[in-house]
Amino acid sequence: MQTFIQSVIDKYAASTVRLLDILRDIQAEYQHISSPAIELLSSQLNIPRTQIISVIEFYSFLHASPTGKYDILISDSITDLMLDKENLLNYFASQLKLTVGELRSDGLVSLNNTSCTGMCDQGPAGLVNGYALTHLDRPRVDAIVKLVEQQVPVAEWPSEFFQVDDNIHQAGLLLQAPIQAGEGLKASFKRGVQKTLQEIDISGLRGRGGAGFKTAMKWRFCSEEQETERYVVCNADEGEPGTFKDRVLLNSYAHQVFEGMTICASIINAQQGFLYLRGEYLHLYQPLLDILEERRKLNLLGKNILDQQHFNFDIEIRLGCGAYICGEESALIESLEGKRGIPRNRPPYPVSQGYLNKPTVVNNVETFLATAKIAVEGGQWFADIGTEQSKGTKILSISGDCAKSGIYEYPFGTSIAQVLEDCGATDVLGIQVGGPSGTFIDISEDQRKLAFEDLATGGSFIIFNQSRNILDIVKNFTHFFAHESCGFCTPCRVGTALLKKQLDKITDGHGSAGDVVALEELCQLVKNNSHCGLGQTAANPILSTLERYPEHYQKQLKAISYEPGFDLDASLETARRLANRDDAGAHLSQVEED
Ligand SMILES: Cc1cc2nc3c(=O)[nH]c(=O)nc-3n(C[C@H](O)[C@H](O)[C@H](O)COP(=O)(O)O)c2cc1C
Ligand code: SF4
Numbered sequence: 001m002q003t004f005i006q007s008v009i010d011k012y013a014a015s016t017v018r019l020l021d022i023l024r025d026i027q028a029e030y031q032h033i034s035s036p037a038i039e040l041l042s043s044q045l046n047i048p049r050t051q052i053i054s055v056i057e058f059y060s061f062l063h064a065s066p067t068g069k070y071d072i073l074i075s076d077s078i079t080d081l082m083l084d085k086e087n088l089l090n091y092f093a094s095q096l097k098l099t100v101g102e103l104r105s106d107g108l109v110s111l112n113n114t115s116c117t118g119m120c121d122q123g124p125a126g127l128v129n130g131y132a133l134t135h136l137d138r139p140r141v142d143a144i145v146k147l148v149e150q151q152v153p154v155a156e157w158p159s160e161f162f163q164v165d166d167n168i169h170q171a172g173l174l175l176q177a178p179i180q181a182g183e184g185l186k187a188s189f190k191r192g193v194q195k196t197l198q199e200i201d202i203s204g205l206r207g208r209g210g211a212g213f214k215t216a217m218k219w220r221f222c223s224e225e226q227e228t229e230r231y232v233v234c235n236a237d238e239g240e241p242g243t244f245k246d247r248v249l250l251n252s253y254a255h256q257v258f259e260g261m262t263i264c265a266s267i268i269n270a271q272q273g274f275l276y277l278r279g280e281y282l283h284l285y286q287p288l289l290d291i292l293e294e295r296r297k298l299n300l301l302g303k304n305i306l307d308q309q310h311f312n313f314d315i316e317i318r319l320g321c322g323a324y325i326c327g328e329e330s331a332l333i334e335s336l337e338g339k340r341g342i343p344r345n346r347p348p349y350p351v352s353q354g355y356l357n358k359p360t361v362v363n364n365v366e367t368f369l370a371t372a373k374i375a376v377e378g379g380q381w382f383a384d385i386g387t388e389q390s391k392g393t394k395i396l397s398i399s400g401d402c403a404k405s406g407i408y409e410y411p412f413g414t415s416i417a418q419v420l421e422d423c424g425a426t427d428v429l430g431i432q433v434g435g436p437s438g439t440f441i442d443i444s445e446d447q448r449k450l451a452f453e454d455l456a457t458g459g460s461f462i463i464f465n466q467s468r469n470i471l472d473i474v475k476n477f478t479h480f481f482a483h484e485s486c487g488f489c490t491p492c493r494v495g496t497a498l499l500k501k502q503l504d505k506i507t508d509g510h511g512s513a514g515d516v517v518a519l520e521e522l523c524q525l526v527k528n529n530s531h532c533g534l535g536q537t538a539a540n541p542i543l544s545t546l547e548r549y550p551e552h553y554q555k556q557l558k559a560i561s562y563e564p565g566f567d568l569d570a571s572l573e574t575a576r577r578l579a580n581r582d583d584a585g586a587h588l589s590q591v592e593e594d
Pocket of ligand 1: 206207208209210211212213235236237238239240324325326327328329330362363364365367532533534
């Protein structure tokens, strides 16, 4: 073990910012990171043992105790649940003869749930040793069980098990005509890089990761910082359930994304870029490395790019380890530095103090894709499309109850009704726009528009038909936030756990009218007191459905004024046994009948 770990440390030049890569490699070899491995890393990297342990405990894909040689995870996304994932998981467990969440006694296989893997258009989905599995069904599960029992290496499994389709159903401004490799850079150098920044300004482009900050302004702020060491980061964490458009952009438009990053580097004068790729997209890692290599050969990365003296820039890919919070830009930067992804205090913003406290631009994959095309076509070309405050197009990931889930590109200002018609959605109950952290709208709102000033979305668009139970959906989203809370601040750490408990009480049929009032109060508390966007939006699914579908909550309530969440009578069982009593007088009634 010692030799292997030393070789991993050497591979990453004993750099502490590469701790996540080092831990990933050890985990891949030994299915966990053992105490002796932690000791060795601590002494070789000069990091306290406790710090390494806290990093391992933070990320879902890292483990201090063994997982199976075949570690299988099944996506817990709402769209997978709608495809009867729960039954499939139980079937999987019974065929593998193990309990979900545990390692089988022979150490060969483990099976567990995981948060949305970004395959909502081709679920039920999962991961085996980090690689995406799609279109799971019983015959496929049977085949996988056989492969596991025969100990066939994952690399030799049938390739169709790992097939990930783009499913582009509607291409617009950006998707229908990608640029040639180098075309954006050439146009930008010809025009002058500062003039290209002006074009991006004219385009009105706002960040596509959700918050919608003006891209040209972000780049300008960064370029005006005193520090000369600057960084460009592409946020490909894409953890919002129901979002998978960045997966498609990196699969089929990666040149253009890297080109956007390089144009940004030329404008802000950065020398190093990072693509922070969510761990769930491990299947994209090698193809993306190949594209980077191709770009180096084309002199689109490296030294004196396209013969521009002193313009040196390269891009590294860093893999995430299963933590939704690492999509938040400051948490992402912490993760890039090899730490737990705990969001920083802001200000200072990344543009002034980002990676290694140096000025850093962080943008979404789609934002970089758009900048490269704008560099070729000019800003007005983009600004001519969309609405007053939302220029250009938005790429949606559509899933749930519709005939054609997949990728759709729309001019901003398009109505929800139009989107529903195009993807073949009928009998719609509601739509989750922007994922769990976004807004749940009712079908009566189908004339609302996709736009920052109306319905903003990072790309997630999940459709639910009338057969769906609103509370099941909200429960799934609320559990997701409780699971993904990074635990740093109390309102979110405790609040999301309490939201989950309170909602479960109601959905399990133990709630009273007072519980709904308490739930709403708790929502406001979490929303208004949390440190970052995760906590501030974690109550959105409850709040937006309470407002629109109060009757769905009412239906679940008991005709009682209050029932405690804690079963006091059951807790007195031991005392009753000791006293040898079980008569009515030895029991407590907690439920106040109306
Ligand atoms: C909990 C949380 C998760 C986020 N996840 C992502 C993500 O996966 N991808 C992304 O681009 N932005 C994500 N963001 C937004 C980023 O913090 C940041 O605003 C964005 O990367 C900036 O890029 P843009 O200006 O191009 O949108 C997330 C924010 C929060 C609060
Ligand atoms: S709001 Fe939640 S996710 Fe954000 S810092 Fe606090 S605990 Fe972490």
